[in-house]
């Protein structure tokens with residue numbers, strides 16, 4: 001009987017913990033920003049990691065556009081691939097818990113979109129169609145940047 005109660009208690013504790021983890025996975029750690037956007041509260045190191053990934057995405061974007069302008073589909077494929085899912089795979093779980101679900105989904109869809117562009121270029125898709133794909137990608141960059149902010153001095157971030 002005693003053992004049953006202990007088992008029940010541990011199951012309840014486990015469920016509570018799973019609930020907390022799920023809550024963070026969906027909501028992340030956010031706050032209202034100063035310019036109408038929402039703030040994701042990251043430590044300086046996590047912020048630096050996300051911004052580095054961002055600069056990588058800009059570099060990929062440049063390579064894709066450059067490749068398209070020169071009809072160099074190999075350059076398009078190589079540049080897009082560099083910003084694909086593999087570029088996001090090493091993100092740590094602590095950071096994942098701080099990013100809201102919407103942010104993660106949008107971010108992953110951009111990385112997936114880069115892989116799709118790489119594949120399209122490898123298969124010799126028409127430049128105008130690849131350009132249309134890239135335009136869809138940029139719409140996602142714009143959507144996320146107009147919704148979220150990563151300030152240096154995010155409130156309540158442990159330094």
Ligand code: HEC
Nearest residue numbers: 051054055057058103106107110140141144148149150151
């Ligand atoms: C899931 C959300 C999201 C997506 C998608 C996204 N970004 Fe960002 N990006 C951000 C946030 C948030 C910042 C920080 C903005 C701020 O604090 O004002 C940022 C910052 C940047 C920066 C500045 C980096 C630095 O060192 O300061 C660049 C460049 C950038 N993004 C490029 C891109 C490009 C290009 C794309 C699309 C191919 C893209 N981003 C898609 C969220 C996103």
